[in-house]
Amino acid sequence: MAPVFSHGDLRLYLLNLLDESPRHGYDLMQALADRTGGTYTPSAGTIYPRLAKLEEEGLVTKSVDGRKTVYEITDAGRAEVRARAGELEGIEAGLTDSVRLIADEVRGNVREAMKSLRADLAAAAREERSSAKASPPPVDESRVSSREQLHRADAAVSEFRANIRADLRTHLARGGSVSASLVDDLVRALDDAAREVTRALRS
Incomplete structure (x- = not known):
């Protein structure tokens, strides 16, 4: 079955997950797999470049906790999540269908x-x-x-x-x-x- 994330959806959904709570990279990958019922299991090569881009845009920050890098959404990231709430509803509906x-x-x-x-x-x-x-x-x-x-x-x-x-x-x-x-x-x-x-x- 094809992934439910179209162009740009994964970036927004990552912000949405970080809006719920700070997470490290593996936690984000596991959350995506869980919420798509196993229809989409992203690799580190997919997740980390997007997190780096979000950090570059000032939408997330990262900190080191022991051996893990934890990502946290910024106020600018929260503002984007709020502004695109309608798009998120569509993404959630797609996940449910999958x-x-x-x-x-x-x-x-x-x-x-x-x-x-x-x-x-x-x-x-x-x-x-x-x-x-x-x-x-x-x-x-x-x-x-x-x-x-x-x-x-x-x-x-x-x-x-x-x-x-x-x-x-x-x-x-x-x-x-x-x-x-x-x-x-x-x-x-x-x-x-x-x-x-x-x-x-x-x-």
Whole structure:
């Protein structure tokens, strides 16, 4: 997904973050990643030149705190933030849209994965019933076949679990967030799949 910051927006948003409180460079990068839901994670090569330019324009000052350089907005910087409040509202709206889009994408991936799993389980159940009706196997062979299908189901569930965990961990590692509604959707989908398997086993 493309960054939500167009030309000049990042400069203004940095001033807005510093208007909230003094921050060091890494804190600014982390704040940008958090507020864009991981859709934009700036590098030091992007942030520090802009901070230097803001300092040159007299909009921020910097001071050394131990091993960190802390940036603080000046009165002139606050005046610019106030004068461009309308632009900031537009930037905030763009950030909200970006977070919503990535959350929708994750939910869609979960639904598709669950749909595929339900289809595989239903197909396996139909195949098992069809085989049983066509030629009922001896007791021992039936038990062997059932064990094979059990291993197949175990493998499918394990693969799904591993894929979802990997997707969620990667999303979080990139600065994204996992909402309660997303987890609710996942739990409902898993409950639906469990009920489908139970119905298939009882039929």
